[in-house]
Amino acid sequence: MAEYDYDLFTIGGGSGGVRASRVAAAHGARVAIAEEHRIGGTCVIRGCVPKKMLVYGAHFAEDLEDCQKFGWEIEGKSFDWIKLRDNVLADVDRLEDAYTDTLESHDVAIFKERAEITGDHEITLASGKTVTAKYILIATGARPRLPECAGVEHGITSNEAFHLDELPKKVIIAGGGYIANEFAGIFNEFGSKVCIVNRGDQLLRGYDEALRDRLLQISVMKGIDFEFNTVFEYIKPCEDGGYFVKLKNNDEERVDLVMFAIGRVPNTEKLGLDTVGVALGDNGEIKVDEFSKTSVNYIYAVGDVTDRVQLTPVAIREGQAFADSVFGPNDPYAVDHSCIASAVFSHPPIAAVGMTEGEAKNKLGSVRVYQSDFRPMKNVLAQRNERSLFKMVCEGDNDRIVGIHMIAPDAPEMMQAAAIAVKAGLTKADFDATTAIHPTMAEELVLMK
Numbered sequence: 001m002a003e004y005d006y007d008l009f010t011i012g013g014g015s016g017g018v019r020a021s022r023v024a025a026a027h028g029a030r031v032a033i034a035e036e037h038r039i040g041g042t043c044v045i046r047g048c049v050p051k052k053m054l055v056y057g058a059h060f061a062e063d064l065e066d067c068q069k070f071g072w073e074i075e076g077k078s079f080d081w082i083k084l085r086d087n088v089l090a091d092v093d094r095l096e097d098a099y100t101d102t103l104e105s106h107d108v109a110i111f112k113e114r115a116e117i118t119g120d121h122e123i124t125l126a127s128g129k130t131v132t133a134k135y136i137l138i139a140t141g142a143r144p145r146l147p148e149c150a151g152v153e154h155g156i157t158s159n160e161a162f163h164l165d166e167l168p169k170k171v172i173i174a175g176g177g178y179i180a181n182e183f184a185g186i187f188n189e190f191g192s193k194v195c196i197v198n199r200g201d202q203l204l205r206g207y208d209e210a211l212r213d214r215l216l217q218i219s220v221m222k223g224i225d226f227e228f229n230t231v232f233e234y235i236k237p238c239e240d241g242g243y244f245v246k247l248k249n250n251d252e253e254r255v256d257l258v259m260f261a262i263g264r265v266p267n268t269e270k271l272g273l274d275t276v277g278v279a280l281g282d283n284g285e286i287k288v289d290e291f292s293k294t295s296v297n298y299i300y301a302v303g304d305v306t307d308r309v310q311l312t313p314v315a316i317r318e319g320q321a322f323a324d325s326v327f328g329p330n331d332p333y334a335v336d337h338s339c340i341a342s343a344v345f346s347h348p349p350i351a352a353v354g355m356t357e358g359e360a361k362n363k364l365g366s367v368r369v370y371q372s373d374f375r376p377m378k379n380v381l382a383q384r385n386e387r388s389l390f391k392m393v394c395e396g397d398n399d400r401i402v403g404i405h406m407i408a409p410d411a412p413e414m415m416q417a418a419a420i421a422v423k424a425g426l427t428k429a430d431f432d433a434t435t436a437i438h439p440t441m442a443e444e445l446v447l448m449k
Ligand SMILES: Cc1cc2nc3c(=O)[nH]c(=O)nc-3n(C[C@H](O)[C@H](O)[C@H](O)COP(=O)(O)OP(=O)(O)OC[C@H]3O[C@@H](n4cnc5c(N)ncnc54)[C@H](O)[C@@H]3O)c2cc1C
Pocket: 011, 012, 013, 014, 015, 016, 017, 034, 035, 036, 037, 038, 040, 041, 042, 043, 044, 046, 047, 048, 049, 051, 113, 114, 115, 116, 139, 140, 141, 142, 158, 179, 267, 271, 302, 303, 304, 305, 309, 310, 311, 312, 313, 315, 345
């Protein structure tokens, strides 16, 4: 008889949990996973994937406008939100099945219910069933943070945004980060009047200032309104189905939809963590070492619940490294969290890797910055007055590239390749020695002055 029911019990079937469970099983471990909502987690079910599909859908609005300058006449164009919504949700169903199949084909036992730790090596499921495991992995992710204001129950979060029955004529979004800017772009392209309300005076903190300014300028040009340094005071339903929203220092105004995108809170409550003594940080996140081990020897945690970098590829890497290290044949290894490339799928998108100009100046003292500020060829012919900006930040002494920042159509696609060079420690001279591919936007990377 084995000492435990399973070698590994994973709580949470999202990006990190699914990867860790599948890889541990492939290494020969007996694995079970519990998921209280849907297999796939935030990214697949109500995050990156359906969001990107909406971004694609939204972008057609500009393409259909621009195509006329390229000689195309489209008569009777119209947009059907319900059709897009249902097609996206159907693809999410397909992906959930694919993720479930992956687990099943690796003989991972799936419990479609909530789980919590109830004792040493012991997990209890919502149905009341209790199982034991040699190792426990917590991969419970995070949930949208809600503001403290009267009438908060009348607002939605990104969780609900994918299921709307109709598009709002007017939407007000609290936040100034990834989700606020991405959904502002989506709603705006679909014809909604959008206002972003940010508590601070900066959008997308952490990104290079020049890019943030450019996104703000383009967003305003596209018709998105911004209110900075303020928060919601109250939200009240009005008789026609909309809401009255009052911001601190502003008059009440009527909107059709209120959305909160003010950050995400790690899911660590009611998990029994105090029962076994798993230590938490100041924001309720699980504290882990570089191998994702918690303060309890046999309990590990990966992904958003640890609040290191809340991105899918990071959760996946952490899950993979945990499974390889604990169940694989080779030495344990840690995930390298430095120099992680990221993107904001706004209209246009932003992408970045490494240090901003400001960070590099603070950290390195001497820096050299190369810049390319240009109107993409497609925008020129379309007479779309929207300029792109590329920035390369280099260490002053040796020209090693320490950061690249872009706001441009398809910037995330270009950045994935450029990030390899930055991670590898290449210099400006290496880029200069590379012949351009002409005509492209990406050639600006090797032609920067
Ligand atoms: C709108 C939106 C857009 C995003 N877009 C991007 C993007 O473009 N690119 C990117 O890299 N990242 C994006 N992210 C972030 C990305 O989704 C997360 O970083 C990633 O999903 C984290 O993976 P995870 O495994 O840590 O958690 P999750 O994927 O959230 O999975 C955790 C799972 O645990 C389950 N769970 C929680 N508690 C329990 C319990 N007690 N018992 C059983 N199950 C439980 C939850 O139901 C959930 O399914 C986006 C996030 C949002 C909200």
